[in-house]
Amino acid sequence: MYIYDQRDHTLLGERVDQFKRQTKRFLSGELTEEEFLPLRLQNGLYVQRLAPMLRIAVPYGMLSSLQVRKLAHITRHYDKGYCHVTTRQNIQLNWPRLEDVPEILEELASVSMHAIQTSGNCIRNVTSDAFAGVADDEVADPRPYCELVRQWSTLHPEFAFLPRKFKIAINGTQQDRVAMKFHDIGLQIVDHEQQGLGFEVYVGGGMGRTPVIGQQVRDFLPQQYLLSYLCAIVRTYNRLGRRDNKYKARIKILVKAMGVEKFRTLVEEEWLKIKDSYALLSTDDVEKARSYFTEPKSIKDAASQSESVKPQTSNEDMEVLNPAFSQWLTRNVRAHRNPTYAAVTLSLKPTGVAPGDITADQLDILADLAERYSQGELRTTHEQNVVLADVSRDQLFSLWIEARGAGFATPNIETLTDIVCCPGGDFCALANAKSLPIAESIQKTFDDMDYVYDLGELSLNISGCMNACAHHHVSDIGILGVDKKGEEFYQVMLGGDDGRRKAAIGKVLGPASAREAIPRVVQRILDVFLEHRIANESFAEVYQRIGLSYFKERVYG
Amino acid sequence: MDKLLQLDQGKSGWSVDRSIEFDERSYLSADQNSPSASDSKVWLFTLSQWQLARHKLDLTGIHCGLLLDADADLSDIAEDLPRFGVVVIDFPHFNDGRGFSLGAQLREHYQFRGEMRAAGYLLVDQLNYLLRCGFDSFSFRNNVDPETAVSALSDFSDSYQPSVAV
Ligand code: SF4
Numbered sequence: 001m002y003i004y005d006q007r008d009h010t011l012l013g014e015r016v017d018q019f020k021r022q023t024k025r026f027l028s029g030e031l032t033e034e035e036f037l038p039l040r041l042q043n044g045l046y047v048q049r050l051a052p053m054l055r056i057a058v059p060y061g062m063l064s065s066l067q068v069r070k071l072a073h074i075t076r077h078y079d080k081g082y083c084h085v086t087t088r089q090n091i092q093l094n095w096p097r098l099e100d101v102p103e104i105l106e107e108l109a110s111v112s113m114h115a116i117q118t119s120g121n122c123i124r125n126v127t128s129d130a131f132a133g134v135a136d137d138e139v140a141d142p143r144p145y146c147e148l149v150r151q152w153s154t155l156h157p158e159f160a161f162l163p164r165k166f167k168i169a170i171n172g173t174q175q176d177r178v179a180m181k182f183h184d185i186g187l188q189i190v191d192h193e194q195q196g197l198g199f200e201v202y203v204g205g206g207m208g209r210t211p212v213i214g215q216q217v218r219d220f221l222p223q224q225y226l227l228s229y230l231c232a233i234v235r236t237y238n239r240l241g242r243r244d245n246k247y248k249a250r251i252k253i254l255v256k257a258m259g260v261e262k263f264r265t266l267v268e269e270e271w272l273k274i275k276d277s278y279a280l281l282s283t284d285d286v287e288k289a290r291s292y293f294t295e296p297k298s299i300k301d302a303a304s305q306s307e308s309v310k311p312q313t314s315n316e317d318m319e320v321l322n323p324a325f326s327q328w329l330t331r332n333v334r335a336h337r338n339p340t341y342a343a344v345t346l347s348l349k350p351t352g353v354a355p356g357d358i359t360a361d362q363l364d365i366l367a368d369l370a371e372r373y374s375q376g377e378l379r380t381t382h383e384q385n386v387v388l389a390d391v392s393r394d395q396l397f398s399l400w401i402e403a404r405g406a407g408f409a410t411p412n413i414e415t416l417t418d419i420v421c422c423p424g425g426d427f428c429a430l431a432n433a434k435s436l437p438i439a440e441s442i443q444k445t446f447d448d449m450d451y452v453y454d455l456g457e458l459s460l461n462i463s464g465c466m467n468a469c470a471h472h473h474v475s476d477i478g479i480l481g482v483d484k485k486g487e488e489f490y491q492v493m494l495g496g497d498d499g500r501r502k503a504a505i506g507k508v509l510g511p512a513s514a515r516e517a518i519p520r521v522v523q524r525i526l527d528v529f530l531e532h533r534i535a536n537e538s539f540a541e542v543y544q545r546i547g548l549s550y551f552k553e554r555v556y557g
Numbered sequence: 558m559d560k561l562l563q564l565d566q567g568k569s570g571w572s573v574d575r576s577i578e579f580d581e582r583s584y585l586s587a588d589q590n591s592p593s594a595s596d597s598k599v600w601l602f603t604l605s606q607w608q609l610a611r612h613k614l615d616l617t618g619i620h621c622g623l624l625l626d627a628d629a630d631l632s633d634i635a636e637d638l639p640r641f642g643v644v645v646i647d648f649p650h651f652n653d654g655r656g657f658s659l660g661a662q663l664r665e666h667y668q669f670r671g672e673m674r675a676a677g678y679l680l681v682d683q684l685n686y687l688l689r690c691g692f693d694s695f696s697f698r699n700n701v702d703p704e705t706a707v708s709a710l711s712d713f714s715d716s717y718q719p720s721v722a723v
Contacts, residue, residue, distance in 0.1 A: 010715050018712045022682060030702070031680075038652060039682055121652070151717040157686035158661050158720075161654025227718075238658045239628075273666050278719040 001062050001377055002147050002292045004112040011155060012109045015116060019043045020102040027099075042122055042160065044115025045101055047429065054093040054101060055118040056108060060128040060146040060170075061089035061379040061387075065367040068378065070111040072363035078104050083363075085348060085356040087420060087471055088167070089127050089380045090118055094427055116154060121162045123153035123234065127169045129177045130381040133293055134336045134343050134389045139189045140197055142172035144289035145226060148281065152227045159234050163241035164249035166234065167206075170199075176499030178382070181205045181214040182474060184251045185233060190220065198222040203233060203263070204255030207468040211505045212252040215260040217267060223286060225271075228279035232271035236263070295338075296375050299390055302340050318397045324411070325400055327449070331411040333396060342393050344374075346386045346408035347418065351443040353407075354436045355421040356384030365406040373399050383420055383459075385413065416458045416526075417443045420471060424464030424481060425488070431464035433481025433488035438462050438518055445519035455526065458539045459498075474498035476539045477525060478506045479518065490518055494525065494551055495543045507548055510556045524554045564684075564695040564706060571710060573703040599643055604629055611637060627655035631667060638667050646692075648677030657690045664691035664721040681709040689720040 004012075019039070026036040046053040056071070063071075071091060075083045078100050084092040096104055108114055117124055126149045128142045129135065149168060153159070159166070169178040170187045180186030186202035199221045205214025221229050237251045240258075255263045318325050332345045346366070349355050358366075366386060370378040373395055374388035381387055386408070391399060403409040412418045419442060422428065424435025439462055446452055461475035465482075472478030474496040482489050489512035496506030513521055528550050529542050537545075565572050601622040602610060610616070622643040623634075631638075638644075644663060646656045656675060663669045675687050676696040684695060688710060697706070 007715050007717070011713060011717065014713050014715075018682070025705070030705075035651070035680055039680070121654075154717050155713065156718060157689035157716070158657045159654070160686060161652055161657065161683075163654075235658045235661070239655055243653060243655075277665070 001064060002059070002143075008112065009109075012112070012114055012116075015043075015114065015155070016102065016105045016109050019105060023098070023102055038120055038161065041120030042117055043101070043105065044118040045098070046119060051095045052098050052101070053427070054096045054104065054115055055086070056091045056093070056113060056115050057118045057125045058090050058113075058380050059150050060126055060132070060143055061130050061381065062143070063378050063380065064111075065371040065376045065378075067111045067113055068363050068367035068370065070107060070113070072360045072367065074104055074107055075363065076360040081361075082357055082359040084354070084423060085358065085380045085384045085386070087356075087382050087384060087422070087469060088125060089130075089382055090125055091380070092423070094423070119165070120160075121164050121166075122160045123156065123162075123166045123168065126150055126153070127167070127178055127183075127382060129171065129173060130345075130379040130385075130387045131177070131334070131343055131389065132172055132379075133295070134338075134341070135173050135177075136335050136337050137174045138172050138337070139174065139191050140172055141290070141293050142170040142189060143293045144286065145170050145187070145189070145223070147289050147292065148226060148285065149230065152230070152279075159238060162234070162238050163243045164246065164251075166237070166251065168230070176503070179471065179474060179498035179503075181499050181503040182207055182211070182471070183214065184237075185230065186214050187226075192220055192222075195220065195222050199226065201229065201233075204252040204260070205503075206250055206252040207471055207473050208250070209247060209466040209468075210250075210252065211468070211473040212256065213503050213505065214252075215255065217260065217264045224281045224283075225275055226281060228275045228277065229267075229271055231274060231279055232267045236266050236270055240266075296390065298375075299338055299341060302338065302392065315393065315396055325397060327453070328400055328409055328411040329396065331415065331453075332409070332413045336390065340393055342391050342396060344388045344391050344396070344399060344403075345381070345413045346388065346403055347410040347412055348385050348408070349412060349418050349443075350407055350410045351417065351447060352440060354423070354426075355419050355439055358386075362406055362408070365402075366408075369399065369402060369406075369408075383414075383418065385418070411449070412452065414457045414459070415452050416446055416455055416460055417452055418459075419443065420459070420461040420475065422463050422469035424462070428464055428469075430467060431481060432466075432483040433464055433490065433515075435462040435464040435470065435479075435481055438479060438481075438490065438515065441515075441519050442522055445523070455529070456536065456538050460522070471498065472496070473505050474503070475506070476543070477522065482512050484512065488515060489513065490515065492518075492521055492525075492555075494548060495540075497540060501540055509548065510552055521555055525551055528554045563697075564703075564710075566693050571707050573707060601643075601645065604634070607634065607637070616640075625659065627653060627659060629659060631659075631663065635667055638663075638669050641669075641671055643672040643674060643694075644669060645674045645676050645696075648675055648679050650678050651680045651683060657686065660687070660690045660692055661721050681706040682712070684709045685712045689716065691721045 022039045025031045044055040079093045079095045126146045128146050132143050133141045166184045168185045169183040171178045171180045172189045182205045188200040201218040202214035203217050241254045242248045333342050336342050374390045379387040419439045421439040425431035459475035460477045461470045461472040462479040463470040463472040478493040480491045491512040492509045493506035497504040599620040599622040601624050603624050623641045624645045648656045673692050674694040675692045678699050
């Protein structure tokens with residue numbers, strides 16, 4: 001994982017000092033509320049319904065045990081003993097005190113962490129696949145590029161006051177696992193026969209109140225031009241994006257309004273002027289970034305020795321002995337590029353816990369598990385779980401026992417109850433409705449794991465308002481909180497796809513329903529799915545085949 | 558007219574001037590007399606004024622400056638840019654970041670080497686970034702504390718990315 005150098009530390013320290021001064025000026029009245037707003041947002045500080053919220057950056061989801069322990073300490077001492085993993089792989093504190101924030105930032109800085117640009121109208125944290133570097137269908141590890149983009153975009157002098165927020169995702173596998181086409185910029189790594197590694201570039205995707213699928217602006221960008229091309233896109237957007245209406249200010253609106261052809265022409269024009277300037281990446285730059293993400297030596301060595309070492313009790317034996325372990329292996333463990341290793345997803349979605357929430361004690365345990373089982377590193381996922389990416393297969397059973405004790409072993413990954421959910425009306429000032437109780441009622445209703453497994457892969461996402469933080473437009477079943485004359489209602493949509501199969505925006509099923517009705521609505525949707533299912537078809541496949549009407553009839557008929 | 562706080566970079570560091578009124582660097586407008594070479598003032602043209610004036614007026618020996626709105630398109634006047642000793646870019650509001658890119662392009666694409674001034678409603682917290690986008694003087698329309706402003710120029714001693722600042 002990337003290790004901070006002197007420059008990172010200097011900049012981070014200076015940023016903390018700067019924010020200390022800014023907070024002081026605000027508290028003394030020298031800065032108005034309006035003037036302080038972009039400054040605090042760009043340091044991750046929101047004002048929420050009940051308290052401030054601090055969003056901590058987790059660059060492309062990577063955390064070390066040391067950092068996780070620090071997070072445990074911070075949630076314990078400055079908050080109420082728990083935090084929340086977001087759908088953009090970041091971590092949120094829900095109850096910090098404004099006066100404490102500079103101190104929290106200082107604590108974070110001591111372990112190479114920060115909250116820079118986690119909100120505000122600037123370039124946000126770059127997201128990527130939680131299985132980066134271990135996935136077997138990977139074209140190239142996206143993390144070195146993510147790190148280059150992180151450095152380029154952090155404290156970028158030109159792009160801190162964009163028309164609106166700006167999100168970039170980089171996908172390194174053949175399957176899109178980062179919802180690339182739903183980002184302001186999505187980059188798909190490709191290995192070009194003649195030109196080597198580079199990117200397909202997509203722009204103008206997004207969720208929110210106007211969901212749009214991103215369009216391709218370039219089919220191949222050689223890797224050395226990564227930063228200059230990003231610069232050309234963001235510069236074009238910064239100059240021409242709308243600023244008169246915040247709901248029309250995202251780049252997707254600009255691209256739609258002028259058409260992708262025109263947008264491409266402008267970007268290419270700008271790019272030609274800067275492509276060979278200081279923004280050009282040298283082979284050294286890329287190699288240096290890559291050097292932080294090489295396969296750990298112990299794993300490499302294990303590969304060569306794998307023939308000779310055999311665990312005393314194999315996972316197969318254990319599976320027979322213990323069906324629960326077997327379930328977990330099926331649902332929560334996936335292949336590692338190295339066959340003697342596996343990538344394990346620890347579920348943060350047991351029934352009754354807000355999806356993505358994690359307590360200080362659990363953080364300590366996580367740090368510990370990562371240290372003992374997975375090279376001292378872990379990753380947050382955009383489905384709000386945690387991944388230990390490098391677990392030796394002969395340790396899976398003992399990891400399972402420990403994870404179970406800590407509440408991390410719910411075997412529900414990528415199933416109905418692995419619900420993606422925003423904090424909603426319980427915390428968020430923008431919410432139209434609560435989202436957490438909906439998640440809980442669904443988990444409670446569908447508590448028969450055999451039934452849930454039988455449904456197969458199924459995503460259900462719940463957002464508390466149109467801002468769509470839980471990406472409800474791109475899940476098999478999406479639920480959106482709406483406000484009807486002051487009352488909380490929920491709109492259901494079906495058929496969204498974040499890009500795993502083919503990017504698609506879900507379609508609204510019909511009029512919104514009351515909170516109590518939602519589990520029943522979901523039940524009916526699942527009934528229709530099971531009735532029409534052929535062999536082992538997934539929900540998405542059945543929906544593709546039969547469309548919306550049967551579902552509509554059953555729910556509203 | 559409001560007094561401005563103006564920051565200029567001299568040989569001995571940054572100087573602060575509070576005594577300046579905005580029309581010190583006068584606008585040229587239709588009802589004004591033609592500028593004369595004896596005038597030591599900088600004649601500040603808006604883009605449209607310049608487009609009219611450059612063919613009609615004898616500007617030999619006149620100190621010319623250009624006042625740009627944040628959405629200005631530079632391509633039309635690229636050739637004229639070396640004529641200006643100063644380009645002032647207007648920031649209508651600190652949240653409006655277009656001027657950052659306009660400034661960067663002026664330096665980067667048009668190799669403008671004269672004084673480049675950010676003027677308008679600005680936060681001192683933006684000064685370091687503005688500097689790195691190539692601006693080298695600042696006029697605040699809003700109230701700011703000069704000392705805070707000067708110290709904010711060096712909020713950061715290093716940077717992740719190279720920038721256009723010469
Ligand atoms: S979707 Fe709406 S309610 Fe949920 S976190 Fe985002 S802004 Fe808040």
